Amino acid sequence: MVLFMSVCFPSPYVLGAQLHPSGCRFTLYAPDQDCVHLLLWHQGHQPQRLAMREYKRGYWTRDVADVVAGQEYSFEVLQDGQTWYLADPYAQAVTGPLRYQPPYSPSQSTLLARCQVVDHESFDWQGVSSPQRAIQDTVIFETHVKGLTQQHPDVAPVQQGRYLGLVSPTMLAFYQQHQINCLQLLPITSCLPEPHLLSQQKTNYWGYNPYVWMAPDPRYAEKSAVNELKTAIRELHRHDIEVILDVVFNHTAEGGEGGPILHYKAFDHAMYLHDGQQLRNYTGCGNTLDIRHPAALKQVLDTLCMWVTDYHVDGFRFDLAATQGRNGDTFNPQNAFFLAIAQDPILSKVKLIAEPWDIGPDGYQLGQFPINWAECNDKIRDTTRSLWRGDPGILQDFATRLMGSRDVFSAAHWPDHLPINYVTYHDGFTLQDVVSYAKRHNHANGENNRDGHGDNRSANYGVEGPTNNPDIIEVRRRQKRNMMASILFSLGTPHILMADVLGHSQQGNNNAYCQDNPISWLNWQTQDHDWSNWLATMIARRNAIVPRFIDALSGTQRHCNQITWRHPNGDPIHDHQWSKLQALSCQITLGAHHPDAGQSILIAINSSDTAHDLRLPPNHQWRIVCDTATGETTVAPLASCQRLAAKSFLVCIDGDWL
Incomplete structure (x- = not known):
């Protein structure tokens, strides 16, 4: 008997660059194109230009022998009479410079569009598994990969501001000391600054302008963003700390009319919501993803599954998540996206957190997401700030927030559908600034202090900004304790800004999205240790007390x-x-x-x-x-x-x- 060994090739419907034993299969969904070329880049040489074959309507594929992990590639198309180099929307690593000089041009696309073939199988997870902590036992600490360690004197310079800085010995000890069991990372997928920021030599520091959803941002790595991010997640899990990614599926960096052509505008223009020939702008960023489009739905679901299976992340916080529930101008909590996640054997098991609004019609949807989702509860933020500032007639509403906002989040669906209770988030004042500034001070953003939220519900208690007055300092400390205790001991999942653990101030800037500098980077030299230690103690007590009362008030037990x-x-x-x-x-x-x-x-x-x-x-x-x-x-x-x-x-x- 003769035995034949078959070589398993990826399906042409599996998009992206898929390695196999004899090379790599590149597959792209580009129904708007009549001709696509694959470009393989080799250092110091002209690219290898290969025609792709349309396997089925819209699906373009090409097998290339001897391609290995690390190979750089991009796609070439003719768009509006010009030759453009485009990124693979399914790329799992990017190597091009994540900035350009506006206006974006075909010549600049030569470098920007370069992607890289990735081998996920080679990483050693060393048998480390996720903590799989219940949502009611979780306290979420929101942080920025770069800003957390960029200025930490005890983190090695090569790790400062990078993925590996998250798991430096100093930071691991800090997490343990301060009862930190879950990190929520501001977007770490590759992103591009908006054109107006590039024109001002600024960047989108927060990362909310996504370019390629599956590729970790290389700026936070020394060598390999893929392996260094995986290492960080593995070591956080080893120390019983979960990782939630803030993801942005409501728009992309292609923006509105006149924005750069990066991928979808040339490959599949139907990815975005349209109003006639114009792109709808329900995000404030120029375009809006149309989750009803099958390719858009597939891209988002495939991206989420990749982050869970290949990076072992524990959950997601969805920026402007009402967009994912859109049926045009209305919101539908039973749309295909939510149903697909609910039945998915991978995604249904991770933490799902919605920012339950966008700026479009029918955009505010607090409490309306499916019962397997948690939601960011802005009502407790506003009520807590107002209460302690001294606004009249607030305590009745605060009592409702204290008990888990059950007017919005029915306890019948707890603990799966819990409020995420917070008093500060990345967008807005830090807690130190809530008690130090009566008005925003966003002049550094270059928009004449017009940007950022105007309703901060803050107070300065006598002096705008820093002061040496001991009486004002003590009032501010007490108010910080009041607001943090209100979040920790209310029923729900607390969300804490990592900057607030240190007592960090952003100098009154409540919209520091473009401040990649000490305004945003945590200042470890000025950490308020008395405050940090008090907060760590209260978090430990919250974890010992509150979850049992959430359990008792959940589901059928809630009336007992x-x-x-x-x-x-x-x-x-x-x-x-x-x-x-x-x-x-x-x-x-x-x-x-x-x-x-x-x-x-x-x-x-x-x-x-x-x-x-x-x-x-x-x-x-x-x-x-x-x-x-x-x-x-x-x-x-x-x-x-x-x-x-x-x-x-x-x-x-x-x-x-x-």
Whole structure:
């Protein structure tokens, strides 16, 4: 008997550059083109120019022998009478310079469009697996790969501002010390600055102008972005830290009319929503992805699966996620994108977080995403800032936010559909600036201070910006404790800006998207260690206390517990009194069906400028675990009648079960 060994070739419908035993198959979906050439670049030589074959309508393919990982390539097409070099939308690495000189031209595309063949099979994961932490046990820390370590004096210079800097010994020790169990990275896929930024010699520092979705940004690597990012994720997992990627599928760097031709505008113009001949702009960036288009849906799903299977990421935060639910001018939570993810054996198991809006019609969709999604809860941000700033009539709404915003996120769908509770995000003031500036100061952005959000709900407490006045400094510290405690001890998943762990200020800039400089880079020399240590202690206590109450209030168990609202003096709160409240207490006691039956948590809030007597029911052994009035971290007994300080947030547990 003669045995024949077959060579397994990738399907021509698997897009991108697919290595196989004898070479590489390049496949591109370009239904708008009548002729496509593959260019293979060799250092110091003219490119090898190979005609591609249209395998089926729109699918172009070419097999090339002896191609190995690292080979640079791009595509060539004739568009509007000009020869353009275009990037592979499915490329998993890019090598071209991620900037150009506006206006973008065919001659500049020669370098920019270069991609690289990648071999994912060669990386050694060393048997390290993901922590797979439940969403209610997660505290998300949002950070920028470069900004986190660019100025850290104890990170090796070769690693500063890079993927490997995330897992330097210094940073791993910092995560452990500060109870950090999940990093949410601002976009790390390759991106391009917008033309107006390039004209000003600026860049899109945040990374929200995507170029090639599957390719990690090479600027954060010394040699190989692919291997160095994988190494960072592997080592974070080894230390029980999850990684969530902020992804941008609402638009691309091709922008609107007149924007650069990078790929889709020439390959498949139907990728974008159109209004006649014009591109719709529901993102503020010139174009909007049309998720109803089969190729767009396939590209997004394939990209997500790649990040999970090849990089082992633990979840995604979707920028302007309402765009993914668009049916033109309306939002549909049952559209093909959401259904595809819900049934996918890979994507249905990772964390999915929506920024639940865009700027188009029907764009604000908080609480309307499918039940397997968490959502960024801007309502608690606004209410928390307003409450502690002293705005009247806020406490009633804050009480709703404290209890998990169940007017928006039904506890029947917890813990899968939880609010992501935050008081600061990358877009906006840092927490230090929320208590230091009454107005934005975005002059460095070059837009005459017109950019950025105008409704910051901030206060400076007497001086705009930094001060040496000890009284103002102490008020600011207390207000920071109040706002952070409000997020940590509300029901939901806390989201914390890494800059806020250090007490970093952006000098009043609330839209530092183009500030790739010390405005955005964390200043480790000025870290407020007292604040950081207090915050780490509160995070640890939140992790020990809050998840059990979320579990008890989730699903069918949610009605089996006791929740009691009182005035500070112990009297019950009547319906007509809520709108004028400035202080209250809330007690949650776990019901008989819960494993921790009988355990109670008490939260007392005083948003006024006057202290109150706090009277509690007898026969309890309350212990203080958080008191923002003092900043003390010692667990201490609570007297049966104690003063509830002005502008303070108090958390107690009944017993010694912490």
